[in-house]
Amino acid sequence: MSDIEKNLRAEAKKLLEEKKVDYVIGYEESNGKVSPCFIDNAKDVEKLVFNPGCVHNLSVYLLEADAENKVGIVAKGCDSRAIIELIKQNQVIRDNVFILGISCDGVKDLLGKDYDKCKNCKYPVPLIYDVLLGEKKEGKEEDYSDVEEIESMSLEERKKFWNKQFEKCIKCHACRNICPLCYCEECALDDKNWVSKSHKFPEIWMSHLIRALHTAGRCVSCGECERACPVNIPLRKLYRKIGKDVKELFDYEAGVNAEDVPPLVAFDLDKDKEKIKQN
Amino acid sequence: MNEEKEPKIIGFLCNWCSYAGADLAGTSRIQQPPNVRVIRVMCSSRIKPELVLKAFKNGADGVLVAGCHPGDCHYMDGNYYTRRRFVILKKFLEYVGIDPRRFRVEWVSASEGMKFKEVVEGMTNELKDLGKFELQ
Ligand code: SF4
Ligand code: SF4
Ligand code: SF4
Ligand code: FES
Numbered sequence: 016m017s018d019i020e021k022n023l024r025a026e027a028k029k030l031l032e033e034k035k036v037d038y039v040i041g042y043e044e045s046n047g048k049v050s051p052c053f054i055d056n057a058k059d060v061e062k063l064v065f066n067p068g069c070v071h072n073l074s075v076y077l078l079e080a081d082a083e084n085k086v087g088i089v090a091k092g093c094d095s096r097a098i099i100e101l102i103k104q105n106q107v108i109r110d111n112v113f114i115l116g117i118s119c120d121g122v123k124d125l126l127g128k129d130y131d132k133c134k135n136c137k138y139p140v141p142l143i144y145d146v147l148l149g150e151k152k153e154g155k156e157e158d159y160s161d162v163e164e165i166e167s168m169s170l171e172e173r174k175k176f177w178n179k180q181f182e183k184c185i186k187c188h189a190c191r192n193i194c195p196l197c198y199c200e201e202c203a204l205d206d207k208n209w210v211s212k213s214h215k216f217p218e219i220w221m222s223h224l225i226r227a228l229h230t231a232g233r234c235v236s237c238g239e240c241e242r243a244c245p246v247n248i249p250l251r252k253l254y255r256k257i258g259k260d261v262k263e264l265f266d267y268e269a270g271v272n273a274e275d276v277p278p279l280v281a282f283d284l285d286k287d288k289e290k291i292k293q294n
Numbered sequence: 295m296n297e298e299k300e301p302k303i304i305g306f307l308c309n310w311c312s313y314a315g316a317d318l319a320g321t322s323r324i325q326q327p328p329n330v331r332v333i334r335v336m337c338s339s340r341i342k343p344e345l346v347l348k349a350f351k352n353g354a355d356g357v358l359v360a361g362c363h364p365g366d367c368h369y370m371d372g373n374y375y376t377r378r379r380f381v382i383l384k385k386f387l388e389y390v391g392i393d394p395r396r397f398r399v400e401w402v403s404a405s406e407g408m409k410f411k412e413v414v415e416g417m418t419n420e421l422k423d424l425g426k427f428e429l430q
Pocket of ligand 1: 193195196197234239240254
């Protein structure tokens with residue numbers, strides 16, 4: 016058992032025994048497969064694990080907590096950004112969560128391959144936490160080469176590439192449902208004024224573009240949408256384009272500081288004038 | 295006009311500046327291509343990206359969003375949000391393979407009938423060169 020795991024269990028136990036939280040959201044493992052778990056009893060903390068199978072961004076479950084619940088949550092660097100974003104967007108009350116931050120070494124899929132998000136992870140250490148488990152470490156340099164690769168294709172190629180991806184979509188909405196930042200009670204994707212339920216063109220094009228644009232300024236690149244997608248649409252790469260532009264144009268990054276004003280409900284007169292060339 | 299070949303442009307114009315500018319072009323009898331179908335909105339910031347996407351989905355060859363010049367919005371700062379929102383949309387459309395010339399954001403004041411004509415003319419000509427918009 017790693018030190019992180021040992022300390023995690025001890026912290027969780029303390030939280031539950033002292034009744035600082037109603038339950039802890041963490042990871043458990045059975046038959047070599049890790050899944051999210053909810054622990055509300057101190058004697059169950061031995062179930063908690065932390066290992067490279069802990070890919071899930073647990074912050075999505077914070078949306079299901081009641082307003083009076085106090086919740087402990089295990090968060091890696093990327094997960095912590097979603098929590099920051101949720102606090103910023105008034106979906107989570109800071110004092111209601113106790114963040115068990117973990118300095119992360121990366122997670123791997125069932126075949127032992129690194130996830131893309133870990134290959135260019137800028138923030139392995141949570142940006143918000145109440146306790147930190149593991150040693151602080153350096154993140155990687157900002158790297159948008161995945162997006163740049165697509166940007167370097169011709170218009171026609173890009174259209175072909177993305178349309179081929181969109182065509183695969185079966186409209187299961189797993190990408191939306193797993194996204195911690197898709198919390199709208201009434202989703203545009205369920206509104207037939209915008210899109211029908213069809214998974215064919217042009218409706219499916221419309222669905223994908225709407226969701227992508229709704230991630231503007233809030234997607235934290237956790238990659239959960241892409242992981243959940245049953246037909247392997249590279250959604251993270253789709254949304255990271257917007258993240259990249261938001262960074263370049265508005266010098267803004269989602270999920271870094273809960274005090275930031277979201278970029279599309281803000282403006283900066285001088286910089287916008289200089290930087291935004293409309294046509 | 296040959297309906298098939300003529301580009302269809304959906305123009306979202308804000309009530310206070312650009313719609314008035316378009317109106318002025320009309321009342322001053324300035325000749326301009328008849329390709330823009332105008333949808334009047336109270337402020338350019340009223341336009342959600344969904345509206346632009348829906349126009350394309352339903353067969354527009356181009357979409358024009360026009361509002362007051364920055365600093366002149368009737369609601370003080372509406373178009374500062376418009377400016378940010380649509381620069382993101384435009385770059386994203388390009389990323390999924392849509393020619394950026396199909397989507398334009400312009401600032402046209404109530405007195406700029408001539409500018410409105412030039413925008414419409416310029417866009418119509420560009421769209422003619424580009425041909426019909428095919429989503430697939
Ligand atoms: S859109 Fe995907 S990558 Fe972005 S926050 Fe949601 S689940 Fe994470
Ligand atoms: S797709 Fe848009 S409307 Fe639907 S939940 Fe996500 S952000 Fe909200
Ligand atoms: S998870 Fe994949 S298949 Fe399902 S709706 Fe999202 S993009 Fe489409
Ligand atoms: S009223 Fe014209 S842009 Fe706001």
